[in-house]
Amino acid sequence: MFANFRQSMAWLHTWYGLVLGFVLMVVFFFGSLSVFDREIDRWAIPETRFEPQPMPSFDKMLLPILQKVEPHEVDYNAQMPILHDHNQGPMTPRLELPAEEYWAYTTHRDPVLIMGAGFGVPKPKDPEGHNHIHGDVTIDPRSGKLVSDEALKIGSGWFYPMHYGLHLGWKNLGYWLVGLASLTMLIALVTGIVMHRKIFREFFTFRPEKKIQRSSLDLHNMTGVLALPFHFFFAFTGLVIFAGWLYFPVAETLLKPLHHQHEVLEADKTGLPHERSGVPATLASVDAMVAEAKRRWAERDMAGEVGYLAISHLGDQNGYVSIYRAGSDRVALVGEGIHFNASTGELIREDPPRSTVGNINEFLTGLHLQHFEHWLLRWLYVLGGLLGSVCIATGFIFFVEKRKQRYAQKNSQFIRVVDAVAVTVVTGMLIAAVGMLVANRLLPVEFENRDSWEKNAFWGLWILAFVHAMIRSGPVSKALMNPAWREQSIAIAVLAVLAVGLNWMTTGDHLIKTIFTQTYWPVAGVDLSLLVTSGIALWVARILKLREQASLPIVTLKSKTIESGEVAHV
Amino acid sequence: MSIVSDQTSSVSRSKLPVAIVFHRVALSLFGSYAFTWGFTAFGVAALSALGVDFHEAETAMLILAFLVILAVFLWAFAARSLSLVWLVLAGGAALFCAAAWGIQKIILA
Amino acid sequence: MFEAMWLILAAVLCLLGMSWISAAMRVHWRQLYPACNSEPNVNQLRVLGAVAFVLAGLCCLKADHASMAVLVWVMFLTGSAFLVAMVLTKQPALLRVICPKFLSRAHS
Numbered sequence: 091m092f093a094n095f096r097q098s099m100a101w102l103h104t105w106y107g108l109v110l111g112f113v114l115m116v117v118f119f120f121g122s123l124s125v126f127d128r129e130i131d132r133w134a135i136p137e138t139r140f141e142p143q144p145m146p147s148f149d150k151m152l153l154p155i156l157q158k159v160e161p162h163e164v165d166y167n168a169q170m171p172i173l174h175d176h177n178q179g180p181m182t183p184r185l186e187l188p189a190e191e192y193w194a195y196t197t198h199r200d201p202v203l204i205m206g207a208g209f210g211v212p213k214p215k216d217p218e219g220h221n222h223i224h225g226d227v228t229i230d231p232r233s234g235k236l237v238s239d240e241a242l243k244i245g246s247g248w249f250y251p252m253h254y255g256l257h258l259g260w261k262n263l264g265y266w267l268v269g270l271a272s273l274t275m276l277i278a279l280v281t282g283i284v285m286h287r288k289i290f291r292e293f294f295t296f297r298p299e300k301k302i303q304r305s306s307l308d309l310h311n312m313t314g315v316l317a318l319p320f321h322f323f324f325a326f327t328g329l330v331i332f333a334g335w336l337y338f339p340v341a342e343t344l345l346k347p348l349h350h351q352h353e354v355l356e357a358d359k360t361g362l363p364h365e366r367s368g369v370p371a372t373l374a375s376v377d378a379m380v381a382e383a384k385r386r387w388a389e390r391d392m393a394g395e396v397g398y399l400a401i402s403h404l405g406d407q408n409g410y411v412s413i414y415r416a417g418s419d420r421v422a423l424v425g426e427g428i429h430f431n432a433s434t435g436e437l438i439r440e441d442p443p444r445s446t447v448g449n450i451n452e453f454l455t456g457l458h459l460q461h462f463e464h465w466l467l468r469w470l471y472v473l474g475g476l477l478g479s480v481c482i483a484t485g486f487i488f489f490v491e492k493r494k495q496r497y498a499q500k501n502s503q504f505i506r507v508v509d510a511v512a513v514t515v516v517t518g519m520l521i522a523a524v525g526m527l528v529a530n531r532l533l534p535v536e537f538e539n540r541d542s543w544e545k546n547a548f549w550g551l552w553i554l555a556f557v558h559a560m561i562r563s564g565p566v567s568k569a570l571m572n573p574a575w576r577e578q579s580i581a582i583a584v585l586a587v588l589a590v591g592l593n594w595m596t597t598g599d600h601l602i603k604t605i606f607t608q609t610y611w612p613v614a615g616v617d618l619s620l621l622v623t624s625g626i627a628l629w630v631a632r633i634l635k636l637r638e639q640a641s642l643p644i645v646t647l648k649s650k651t652i653e654s655g656e657v658a659h660v
Numbered sequence: 661m662s663i664v665s666d667q668t669s670s671v672s673r674s675k676l677p678v679a680i681v682f683h684r685v686a687l688s689l690f691g692s693y694a695f696t697w698g699f700t701a702f703g704v705a706a707l708s709a710l711g712v713d714f715h716e717a718e719t720a721m722l723i724l725a726f727l728v729i730l731a732v733f734l735w736a737f738a739a740r741s742l743s744l745v746w747l748v749l750a751g752g753a754a755l756f757c758a759a760a761w762g763i764q765k766i767i768l769a
Numbered sequence: 770m771f772e773a774m775w776l777i778l779a780a781v782l783c784l785l786g787m788s789w790i791s792a793a794m795r796v797h798w799r800q801l802y803p804a805c806n807s808e809p810n811v812n813q814l815r816v817l818g819a820v821a822f823v824l825a826g827l828c829c830l831k832a833d834h835a836s837m838a839v840l841v842w843v844m845f846l847t848g849s850a851f852l853v854a855m856v857l858t859k860q861p862a863l864l865r866v867i868c869p870k871f872l873s874r875a876h877s
Contacts, residue, residue: 099737273726277730293854319843334722337725344701344764347764422836447719470841
């Protein structure tokens, strides 16, 4: 299809990069925000602005709340008709489903605690399958009070799922798109290296004074090459995280019989029952088990807090309690599981140290999911994510700059649309994200369906940004710059300052208070980041104004030749 | 939309037939996915047969899978002959899946 | 507190190392010293840079568990490379402090 290898790699880089680059941009940007998802949650839900708490008493506080958790209506309506065997009679009503498992999860950054229950399906179609309807709650662990379901966790509940699933739930389409985009990132890195002949010679090169086409390419190369390890490992580990569940579920399909045999053998070996026995049993003190688990960790010189606690086969003689250590001091996630018999409280098993493969896997997924406590590394990740965003955005700009003269002569509108979509996923995305924070502070607390209005604001603003970019795209077809870039930058600047101001007005938490008098970094950090964003956006708007004025339509043949000569050696 | 050979300005801008581009894009994407799928299943089954713990084998193969798909995808795009790509990707996927199935049968028997 | 000190030291070492590595490139050396017609002492600068990177890595190991230290080290290298590139773009003369003239080779 192509004359040579290099050409085929260039084609891949250009066209896959363009089409999936729009998705990648979203993934990189919201990934960068997700580094501080819990902090954004605090900003968005003012009543949870307090210090992170360790896991509270299970027996006294968590158990009574868990006993009141109901199967989630949405999950019931979606899953029950699929899991239930209709030949055995009507579906068990939602509130009569038996709870079969409990869990609770917290991290060193969580003031609130999330926990939930898995409810069994009494007459399942596939008795071997994972037949559970779920229900979960968020509580204030100091008092046990529930945090309202309508208080949207904008960080961990909106930006973070956006990062890996785009909020396109249908057939997991979002996950697949993100997966394809991640593969495209890997492809773009390899093909980019093939195309870029001067990786080392231009390692530090950025020439902003040159034409946009050249300077955007400089920046594209530089941000791509400098952060190459970051880009590669994040795209790669992101794929690995979802591999077994979604992208290559060999153990759940082709090799299911082998997998099942392994599970049963494993249950024999570990003493952790695979199935329920059918004999009812009571629950012993879980707090005593937690104390014992902590003692055993300390014995291994790994004293720590509980990160994840789960009870399997609840209310059954085969029930067991698994307690996992929070992995905040290392890259691996929760681990060092210790399992107890749920009715007697006896120790069943301590998980052995992980194997080499297990360690590699934990390192790869852990470095991406970053449950560790290391604020500096978190910020360095934000830097990496933003460098990635710059790399992708400058890729779009280079694509458009390189072609807009040619398309202008052909009278084609293609490049105009590409540019407008680029505006939408670069500045438009920021407008949507910051605008959502503004909406979060503007909507009254008692407002009905407050959370869905916040989401509407997010999508609405994003669509508006696209419409605006399209309407203003006229100049691109004359080989000029779309003024929407500048106008949307100004909108970002205004919205970001507005968000900080509204936070102050509605909660009384201004920066002097959150930094100095009653230091609370999660909120101060979000506010400061918003102000910095605003400053950068204004600076960009100013530069764009100057560029717009400078690039009036004087396109002579001569300047064009110089320009094409300049970029020919890419 | 014209598809223009980019970046390498020494080569003249040639129009690629849309059908060929689609064929190549679809084949490289789905073909490399199918090939990797089969490769992963085969690897897990084969390692299990050799006595490696099932989940260990699965974890190792899934990490490897994304390096394999990257390499296979790039090869599928760069390779001259489309029929060779078809043969290797579709044939490889089928053989790997069949082998994985066979090994599983032997282990479980 | 000691951890913070080790990390700051690591960051500084990465920045120094990256400055030396960049100064070892002729085009950047000329950005630092546009007036005189000197050449960088490539080997010396590269060795200095490499040593600084290794020391930075050791500092990271002092501060954190090894698995985390390697991530911090890689990200420090990335960050310092970006910073050096920006300084070279805007104020290359600033790097003269780190890369004094005696690191040049006598012009032949």
